[in-house]
Amino acid sequence: DAGAGDEDDNVIVPGTAPGFEPFQMNVDGELVGFDIDLLEAVVAETDYELGDWEELEFDSLQPALENGNIDVIAAAMTITEERQESIAFSEPYYSADQSVLVQTGGDVQAEELEDLEGLEVGAQSGTTGEGIVDEELGDAVDYTSYDNYVLAVEELERGTLDAIVIDEPVGDSFAGDRDVEVAFTFETGEEYGFAIRQGEEEIQDALSEGIEAVEESGEYDEITQEWFGE
Ligand code: GLN
Structure with missing residues (x-):
């Protein structure tokens, strides 16, 4: 009917x-x-x-x-x-890996996740990027969770945050239009x-x-x- x-x-x-x-x-x-x-x-x-x-x-x-x-x-x-x-x-x-973003021309030199130890690191709440920081770095970093990655990227631009872990295609996009750059990318084989x-x-x-x-x-x-x- x-x-x-x-x-x-x-x-x-x-x-x-x-x-x-x-x-x-x-x-x-x-x-x-x-x-x-x-x-x-x-x-x-x-x-x-x-x-x-x-x-x-x-x-x-x-x-x-x-x-x-x-x-x-x-x-x-x-x-x-x-x-x-x-x-x-x-x-x-869609398939994606993860990247680490830093401030363009800033002091942070990082080539692998361990290089983030001792730094202030951010990600968006509830994401796989946040999960990776938690699992791989835990208490070795000073971690901040953001409601939205845009807020984290703005902190990076201001230099009040050292690094962000974010899906690689999105990191590339932010790097293209803001004062942030991709420090390195690492394989996670994620699928959306x-x-x-x-x-x-x-x-x-x-x-x-x-x-x-x-x-x-x-x-x-x-x-x-x-x-x-x-
Ligand atoms: N792909 C990541 C996840 O699923 C991030 C997604 C997002 O922030 N929109 O957690």
């Missing part, structure tokens, strides 16, 4: 966390980026419709998904075993997926098939070209 209720069932509300260029940013009040375009293209391949985007802090996305305020996360979110204990993911749509609630197999399969479809149609390459120019 195709009532309005059935139509509502087909609407999935997306959530993201701007400030993570070029995947999701708010430019002059408009939400744009690779993940925004990609999810819109992917959902267009399915029987679902996208609702209005919710913009949250990265750390708030998973709780918002679990409590039903949003239905899908598109936020360059790495598929991890820990996250898969409570949420599920589509097939991967669209996150959904566990047990939502229909949405999960639709998103995974949608990703495959936009890869085959050439749309994925067009979106990559637009945001990465490659």
Whole structure:
């Protein structure tokens, strides 16, 4: 019986966390980026419709998904075993490693993670970058957690923070338009997926098939070209 209720069932509300260029940013009040375009293209391949985007802090996305305020996360979110204990993911749509950012022309000389020992290091709350600092460096660094990487990058530019651990493509982007530079990159082999609630197999399969479809149609390459120019 195709009532309005059935139509509502087909609407999935997306959530993201701007400030993570070029995947999701708010430019002059408009939400744009690779993940925004990609999810819109992917959902267009399915029987679902996208609702209005919710913009949250990265750390708030998973709780918002679990409590039903949003239905899908598109936020360059790495598929991890820990996250898969409570949420599920589509097939991967992007691969990334991590970088360490420092102030351009500043005093910090670093070529590997151990070189950050004794320094003030930051990352965005709830990210894999934060997890790496915690696991690899622990108490050896003076760690600060930021709600958003943009705030951490601003501290780096001011010289009030020594280094940031951040996804490599995003580090490259900040290095391109702010007074920060990539000190070094290290391999983590992370893969981004669209996150959904566990047990939502229909949405999960639709998103995974949608990703495959936009890869085959050439749309994925067009979106990559637009945001990465490659
Ligand atoms: N890929 C990283 C993670 O999943 C960072 C994502 C982000 O900050 N938007 O934790």
